[in-house]
Amino acid sequence: MTVENTMIVICPACATANRVPKDKVRASGKCGRCGSLLFLKEPVVLTAANFDAHAAKSDVPLLVDFWAAWCGPCRQMAPAFSAAAGLLEPDVRLGKLDTQAEQAVADRYDIRSIPTLMLFAKGREIARQSGAMPSTAIVAWVRKALPG
Numbered sequence: 001m002t003v004e005n006t007m008i009v010i011c012p013a014c015a016t017a018n019r020v021p022k023d024k025v026r027a028s029g030k031c032g033r034c035g036s037l038l039f040l041k042e043p044v045v046l047t048a049a050n051f052d053a054h055a056a057k058s059d060v061p062l063l064v065d066f067w068a069a070w071c072g073p074c075r076q077m078a079p080a081f082s083a084a085a086g087l088l089e090p091d092v093r094l095g096k097l098d099t100q101a102e103q104a105v106a107d108r109y110d111i112r113s114i115p116t117l118m119l120f121a122k123g124r125e126i127a128r129q130s131g132a133m134p135s136t137a138i139v140a141w142v143r144k145a146l147p148g
Helices: 051-057 073-087 103-108 135-145
Strands: 006-010 015-020 043-046 064-066 092-097 118-120 122-131
Touching: 006 051, 043 051, 051 064, 051 092, 064 073, 073 092, 073 135, 118 135, 122 135
Parallel strands: 043 092, 064 092
Antiparallel strands: 006 015, 064 118, 118 122
16 A cells, blocks of 8 residues: 555544545445544544644644624535535535634634635645535535535
């Protein structure tokens, strides 16, 4: 197995980097460290501790929902975002970052309104969208924004 034929997938449970053969990413692989499934078809809870691993170290693009519990539109969009995870994984990892609990991360990305969706590839922001959206719109927006 050569490096060119593998990709780095970050474990949603322990944030460990796992090298996975590209042709096996769609299989239900497990983390080499903790044994958790690498794709759960649901958003990962992002924190300051695991954000950079998912956003910058993974070969899987990351879609982040910046949200807060007090935000009505955020709560309204939550089921649509979860549904989008089932449609986009393993091509895209979805994660939710609570802007109240993780203010430093939200400040780093200049989040001024919520919900805000940001799409990252290899640590770079490649798209941003504010406002609640249904799952079909989330999926279409992500697919349009992804390179290639």
